Amino acid sequence: MSTPVLSCENLEAGYGPFRALFGISFEVAEGTATALIGPNGAGKSTVARVASGLVAPSAGRVLVKGVDMSGKAPHEFAEAGIAHAPEGRAVFATLTVQENLELAFRETLGRKGVGAALDEAYEMFPRLKERRTQLAGTLSGGEQRILTLARVMILRPALLIADELSLGLAPMITTEVYRILERIKAAGCALLIVEQHMDYALALSDEVLLLRQGEVTFRGPPSELDRRSASLLSESLSESLSENPPQQEQSS
Numbered sequence: 001m002s003t004p005v006l007s008c009e010n011l012e013a014g015y016g017p018f019r020a021l022f023g024i025s026f027e028v029a030e031g032t033a034t035a036l037i038g039p040n041g042a043g044k045s046t047v048a049r050v051a052s053g054l055v056a057p058s059a060g061r062v063l064v065k066g067v068d069m070s071g072k073a074p075h076e077f078a079e080a081g082i083a084h085a086p087e088g089r090a091v092f093a094t095l096t097v098q099e100n101l102e103l104a105f106r107e108t109l110g111r112k113g114v115g116a117a118l119d120e121a122y123e124m125f126p127r128l129k130e131r132r133t134q135l136a137g138t139l140s141g142g143e144q145r146i147l148t149l150a151r152v153m154i155l156r157p158a159l160l161i162a163d164e165l166s167l168g169l170a171p172m173i174t175t176e177v178y179r180i181l182e183r184i185k186a187a188g189c190a191l192l193i194v195e196q197h198m199d200y201a202l203a204l205s206d207e208v209l210l211l212r213q214g215e216v217t218f219r220g221p222p223s224e225l226d227r228r229s230a231s232l233l234s235e236s237l238s239e240s241l242s243e244n245p246p247q248q249e250q251s252s
C-alpha cells in the first residue's frame, strides 16, 4: 500500500488551557475522501487546523506523505501538498474576483505564473469568469466558497481540507459546491471534508470519522456508520441547525 497523503498520530491539541482533541489518529490515502463529522464543538475544525499546520499539536504528530511535519509552519504544509479551504467566507470582500485570484496566484506562483493560472481557474470554474469584475463581497455565499476553492486548487494539492463548505448555503448551492468537490476528487486530489451536513459528505467519502468531544467514536466506511450514532448525530445537528438556519440565496 502506498504511503498515506496524511497521517495523524495520537493528536492532542487545544487553545490555552482548554483541550479540544484527545488522541486522534487516522490516515487519508492518496486520492480518497474522508469525512469528519460530529456535532458543534466536537473538534472537527481543530483537526483541520492541526492537519494544515495552523494549530500545533501539544502531543502526537502529523505526517504528510510520510514526512514528519512537527514544528513546520503552515506555508511548509502548503508546499508539502496540503490545501486548506477554511470555514466561512475566506475572500477579500473589497477586491474583485480576478484580483482575489491574482493575489493568491502571485503569492504562490510568482508574477509570471499568474496569467496561465487564471486561464486554468476560469476553465475549471466558469462561473468565476462570468463574475470576474464583481467585488468578491457581493458574490453569493456559494460563489464565495467556489472562489475560495479556486484560490487553493491551483497549487494542485495532494490533499484538500474543506472545512464546512456548506455552512449557511441553501441546499441547491451546497449540491453545486459538492459537485465541484467530486470533480476535484476525480482529478486525483484526496479530500478531508469537515461537515455538519453529513449526507453530502458521506456520499463522497470512502471513510468517515465521527468525532465527539475531541475523540473519535467511529471510524470506518460510511455504510457501516452505526444507525444509532447517525440518529444521535442527526438529533444534535438538527438542534444546532435550528439555532443557525441556512441562509436562503439565489442560485444565479
Ligand code: ATP
Binding pocket: 015, 018, 020, 038, 039, 040, 041, 042, 043, 044, 045, 046, 047, 196
Ligand atoms: P463547529 O462545527 O461548531 O465549528 P467543531 O467540531 O469544528 O465545531 P472546533 O471548532 O474544533 O469544533 O472546537 C472544539 C472546541 O475547541 C470547542 O469547545 C471550541 O469552543 C474550542 N475552540 C475552538 N476554537 C477555539 C479558539 N480559537 N479559542 C478557544 N477555544 C476554541
